[in-house]
Amino acid sequence: MxxxxxxxxxxxxxxxxxxxxxxxxxxxxxxxxxxxxxxxxxxxxxxxxxxxxxxxxxxxxxxxxxxxxxxxxxxxxxxxxxxxxxxxxxxxxxxxxxxxxxxxxxxxxxxxxxxxxPGVSAMTAFATALDVEIEAGAGLSLREAANGHAPTGPDRMILFKVTDAPATHEGLVEAGYDVTYGRRLYMKQGETIITDDPSEIDERDYYTLAYAVKRDLNIEPATAKFAVDEHDSEEGEA
Ligand SMILES: C[S@@+](CC[C@H](N)C(=O)[O-])C[C@H]1O[C@@H](n2cnc3c(N)ncnc32)[C@H](O)[C@@H]1O
Known part of the structure; x- marks a missing residue:
């Protein structure tokens, strides 16, 4: 069996x-x-x-x-x-x-x-919870960042096991990343927190991940143009 x-x-x-x-x-x-x-x-x-x-x-x-x-x-x-x-x-x-x-x-x-x-992994659930879109053509890497580690290199990363968010944050910001944290996403047990302020999650909680994206990353999906066109036509009406 x-x-x-x-x-x-x-x-x-x-x-x-x-x-x-x-x-x-x-x-x-x-x-x-x-x-x-x-x-x-x-x-x-x-x-x-x-x-x-x-x-x-x-x-x-x-x-x-x-x-x-x-x-x-x-x-x-x-x-x-x-x-x-x-x-x-x-x-x-x-x-x-x-x-x-x-x-x-x-x-x-x-x-x-x-x-x-297979199950719904935190590596896919994070995108909806943090309202992040990984567009066609983009790369996404998985890393671990336990005990304040701040791995760098890829344009975008999901960091698992973020147990010391302030220390991890310091390293990532210095290396040129914007970072958003998600704690206890889609979990009934404990409070769900989504924040870009590491001081809000300075208490250790193993069920915390981070999404780090290089600050100067310039990605323009084809349909992003619609938002610009809409804005222009509204301005024209005024
Ligand atoms: C040992 S890994 C297990 C990952 C799991 N097998 C998966 O596919 O999601 C544990 C890490 O996953 C992340 N994690 C798992 N579930 C999570 C959740 N609901 N919210 C936020 N992070 C979560 C945290 O970074 C945690 O430290």
């Missing part, structure tokens, strides 16, 4: 895909790596269907490997005898814990079939 890696989307229960919901309904057990993904999963499945896994809050690689090995040992028999799901926020293949599980299963339980159900 199968282990499904299901992307739950950014946090609101109704941004789970139809396929994700159908599979959550059909599996025997649903594992989640954290409190938030568990809360979203509970919008769709009974608590009795949630399986428990214990993940230490650590970067120690030995401890992480031990924890993932234990998780795989718990999940593998469930996915052999029936169907199981492992849920993550966003998409399971974008900066996600699911990769650890898949690699560990491949190494120690290669008989387990794995199938992934």
């Amino acid at each position: 199968t282990l499904y890696g299901i992307g739950l989307g950014p946090g609101e229960g109704d941004l789970v895909t139809v396929r994700g919901k159908e599979i959550l309904d059909s599996v025997d057990v649903v594992y989640s790596p954290g409190r938030l993904s568990r809360t979203v999963a509970l919008k769709h499945v009974e608590e009795s269907k949630i399986g428990d896994l214990d993940f230490p809050m650590t970067r120690d690689e030995d401890k992480l490997r031990t924890a993932w090995k234990a998780a795989a040992e718990e999940i593998a028999p469930q996915a052999r005898e029936g169907d199981a799901a492992f849920v993550t926020l966003g998409d399971p293949n974008i900066y996600s814990t699911f990769g650890h599980l898949r690699r560990t299963l491949d190494a120690f339980h290669p008989e387990v079939e794995v199938e992934i159900v």
Whole structure:
């Protein structure tokens, strides 16, 4: 049988895909790596269907490997005898814990079939939440900016894990970027904040991303001309 890696989307229960919901309904057990993904999963499945896994809050690689090995040992028999799901926020293949599980299963339980159900990632949800259009022809890069890091280079970037917005902001502004921050976008848990003022989000909150765009970027989509024409004709009427 199968282990499904299901992307739950950014946090609101109704941004789970139809396929994700159908599979959550059909599996025997649903594992989640954290409190938030568990809360979203509970919008769709009974608590009795949630399986428990214990993940230490650590970067120690030995401890992480031990924890993932234990998780795989718990999940593998469930996915052999029936169907199981492992849920993550966003998409399971974008900066996600699911990769650890898949690699560990491949190494120690290669008989387990794995199938992934994509989810609405923060990397797409941000565009609507921040009212940003990535026009045809534009480039967009993904980076991590934990602990005040301020990666630079590409014309436009989405920065994940912005845990020290003031420090990240300083580096980016100095390097010539305009930056907008989005915290807890499409999430019911906690306050959603969209701002270009890092002092409004100086308190650490892991669920924060940033959109950085080079200040001197001059992009003029063909249809931008309509707004100029409209403005000119209004002036003519006055
Ligand atoms: C480990 S990554 C997981 C990304 C996830 N797999 C996805 O596809 O969206 C966690 C980072 O994603 C970003 N993130 C995830 N959900 C978010 C949300 N609802 N609002 C703002 N940022 C979010 C934050 O930068 C957070 O630090």
